[in-house]
Amino acid sequence: MTHDHDLVLRPTEAQTAAALAPPPGRTGGDLVVETLRGLGATTVFGLPGQHALALFDAVGRSDLRLVGLRVENNAGFAADAYGRMTGEATPLLLSTGPGALTALPALMEAAAASAPVLAIASQVPTAGLGGGRRGHLHELRDQAASFRDVVKSVHVARTPSQIPTAVAQAWESALTAPHGPVWVEIPEDVLRAETVIPQVTGVDATPHELAPRPELTALAAHWLENAARPVIIAGGGVVRADAAGKLRQLAERLDAPVVTTFGGKGAFPWTHPLSLQSWLEDRHMTDFLEDADVLLVVGSGLGELSSNYHTFFPGGRVVQIEADLGKLESNHAALGIHADARLALQALLETVAERRDPDAPARVAAVLAEIAERLATQDVALERSLLASVRAALPARSPSFWDMTVLSYWAWSAFDARHPNTMHSAQGAGGLGYAFPAALGACVAEPGTPVLAVSGDGGAMYSIAELATARQHDLDVTWLIVDDGGYGILREYGCATGTDLTRPDFAALAASFGIPSTTTTPESLTADLKKALTTPGPSVVVLPATLKMFAPTHLP
Numbered sequence: 001m002t003h004d005h006d007l008v009l010r011p012t013e014a015q016t017a018a019a020l021a022p023p024p025g026r027t028g029g030d031l032v033v034e035t036l037r038g039l040g041a042t043t044v045f046g047l048p049g050q051h052a053l054a055l056f057d058a059v060g061r062s063d064l065r066l067v068g069l070r071v072e073n074n075a076g077f078a079a080d081a082y083g084r085m086t087g088e089a090t091p092l093l094l095s096t097g098p099g100a101l102t103a104l105p106a107l108m109e110a111a112a113a114s115a116p117v118l119a120i121a122s123q124v125p126t127a128g129l130g131g132g133r134r135g136h137l138h139e140l141r142d143q144a145a146s147f148r149d150v151v152k153s154v155h156v157a158r159t160p161s162q163i164p165t166a167v168a169q170a171w172e173s174a175l176t177a178p179h180g181p182v183w184v185e186i187p188e189d190v191l192r193a194e195t196v197i198p199q200v201t202g203v204d205a206t207p208h209e210l211a212p213r214p215e216l217t218a219l220a221a222h223w224l225e226n227a228a229r230p231v232i233i234a235g236g237g238v239v240r241a242d243a244a245g246k247l248r249q250l251a252e253r254l255d256a257p258v259v260t261t262f263g264g265k266g267a268f269p270w271t272h273p274l275s276l277q278s279w280l281e282d283r284h285m286t287d288f289l290e291d292a293d294v295l296l297v298v299g300s301g302l303g304e305l306s307s308n309y310h311t312f313f314p315g316g317r318v319v320q321i322e323a324d325l326g327k328l329e330s331n332h333a334a335l336g337i338h339a340d341a342r343l344a345l346q347a348l349l350e351t352v353a354e355r356r357d358p359d360a361p362a363r364v365a366a367v368l369a370e371i372a373e374r375l376a377t378q379d380v381a382l383e384r385s386l387l388a389s390v391r392a393a394l395p396a397r398s399p400s401f402w403d404m405t406v407l408s409y410w411a412w413s414a415f416d417a418r419h420p421n422t423m424h425s426a427q428g429a430g431g432l433g434y435a436f437p438a439a440l441g442a443c444v445a446e447p448g449t450p451v452l453a454v455s456g457d458g459g460a461m462y463s464i465a466e467l468a469t470a471r472q473h474d475l476d477v478t479w480l481i482v483d484d485g486g487y488g489i490l491r492e493y494g495c496a497t498g499t500d501l502t503r504p505d506f507a508a509l510a511a512s513f514g515i516p517s518t519t520t521t522p523e524s525l526t527a528d529l530k531k532a533l534t535t536p537g538p539s540v541v542v543l544p545a546t547l548k549m550f551a552p553t554h555l556p
Contacts, residue, residue, distance in 0.1 A: 026195055027194055028157075045076075160195045163190070235299035259275075317335070323340050382522060384414065389529070399451050403436075404459060432459040433455075471538060507542050
C-alpha cells in the first residue's frame with residue numbers, strides 16, 4: 001500500500017537539464033566576470049579592444065564597476081594604485097597585441113612595488129596560436145612571452161572550462177606574498193563562444209601564508225637583544241604587510257633606531273625619537289648604518305636607492321626579512337628569513353627580550369643634525385620650502401602619488417608621509433607618467449578622500465589624456481605640475497641633450513577638459529593646494545619653477 005507521504009516527486013531529465021542550463025547568451029567572457037565576482041572583485045580597470053569585446057560586454061552585463069582610462073599603461077598604473085590602497089587583487093582588462101604591450105611599463109612598476117594587479121588579456125583566435133604566421137590582427141608569435149619576465153606568474157586558458165581555474169590561480173598568486181602582477185591570457189574565440197558551463201559560484205583562491213622558520217627568528221632575536229648598536233631598515237614590505245604597528249613595538253622594545261626606505265615611507269613615525277626618517281641618500285646616514293653591530297632589514301632588498309647607490313657596506317651582522325626569495329642576500333650576506341614582514345615581526349615580538357639604550361635618541365638626533373648641517377650649506381631653501389608647503393596643504397590621511405621629477409626625489413628623503421600607505425612613487429621601476437593615473441586609481445579606492453598627484457611637465461605629458469578620465473568619473477584628485485620646461489631631473493644628471501621641452505599652457509589645457517586650474521607661486525602654493533584639495537572633483541595646480549637636487553654623497 002502506498003501512502004501519500006511516501007511519494008517522492010523526482011524531476012524529469014528534461015526538467016533537471018532546464019534547471020542547470022545556463023542563461024542563453026553566456027560566453028567565455030561571462031565566465032571571467034563570474035569568477036572575478038566570486039573572488040570578491042568589485043572594480044575593474046582597462047579599455048576595450050577588438051579581441052576583448054566579449055569580455056567587456058560581459059562586464060557590462062554584470063555589476064562590476066568599469067573604470068575606463070584612455071591609455072592602457074595608465075590603466076595599469078591606476079590598477080596598481082587601487083591594489084596598493086585596498087590590498088586587493090585588481091583586474092586590468094586588456095586587448096591583444098598593442099593594447100597589451102602598452103601596459104608593460106605599468107606591470108613592471110607593479111612588479112617592482114609588489115602591487116597585486118590581475119592583468120587579463122585577449123589573444124588572437126585559437127587557430128592562430130602556436131607560432132604560425134596566419135596574419136591575424138595584433139598577432140604576436142608568443143604574446144605571453146613578452147610578459148613572462150615581468151609578471152609574477154602567467155596563466156593561459158585555451159577553452160571555456162579552463163577559464164575559472166586560470167583566473168582563480170592567478171588571483172591566488174597575485175595575493176600570495178610577495179604580492180605582484182600576474183598575467184591571464186584567453187583567445188578571442190574562447191571569450192566569444194557561448195558556453196554550457198553552469199554559472200560560476202564556487203571559487204576558492206586563498207593566498208598562502210609565508211611564515212618564518214622559528215629557528216631563524218630565535219637566532220635573530222638573540223642577536224638583537226644582545227646588540228650594542230642595533231638599527232632597523234624598514235622597507236615597502238612593512239607597508240604592504242600592514243605591519244607598521246608591529247615594527248614600532250619592536251623598535252621601542254629594543255630602543256633601536258629606524259630608517260625607512262623610499263618604498264617604506266610612513267612605516268615608522270617621522271617625529272618619533274628613534275626615527276632616522278628616510279635620509280638614505282646621505283653619507284652621514286650610510287656611516288650610521290654601517291656602524292650598527294646588528295642591522296635588521298625588514299621588507300627590503302637593499303637595492304640601489306636603499307643603499308645610497310651601492311655605497312653602503314654593513315659592518316656588523318645583518319638579519320634580512322623578505323617575502324621575495326630572490327632578494328634574500330642578493331646584495332649583502334645576511335641571516336635571511338623568507339617570510340611576510342608582519343608574521344616575522346610578530347614572531348620576533350614573541351621571542352625577543354627587552355633591551356634598553358637611553359642613548360639611542362641622542363644618537364638619532366645627532367645624525368639628523370649632521371644631515372641638516374650639510375643641507376644648510378647648499379642653496380636648496382626653495383626645494384625644502386615647497387615640500388613643507390605640500391605637507392601643510394595635504395590632509396594627513398590623504399594619499400599622494402609622485403612621478404619621477406625633482407620634487408619627488410626630494411620627497412623620497414625629506415617628505416613626512418605621516419601614515420603608512422599614503423605616499424607612493426614610481427621609484428620601483430622608474431618610469432615616467434605614473435603619478436596622475438595612479439592617483440585616479442586611489443580616488444576610486446577611497447572615494448571622498450582627496451588625493452594628490454605630483455608630476456613634472458615632462459612626466460605630465462604622458463598622462464594628459466587622463467584628464468578626460470578624471471572629469472568623466474568626477475574623481476577627487478588634485479594634480480600639481482611643476483613646470484620647468486624640460487626633464488629637470490635629467491638636467492640634474494648633467495644631460496643637456498633632449499631635455500628641453502616645448503610644453504602647453506597646462507592651465508588652459510585643463511580648462512579645455514572642464515577642470516578648474518590655477519597657476520601658483522612658491523609663496524601661494526599652500527593656499528592654492530588647500531583650495532584645490534578641498535574642492536570636490538579634479539583640479540590642476542601649475543607651479544612654474546626650476547628646482548635642483550641636494551648635492552649627492554655617493555659620488556667619488
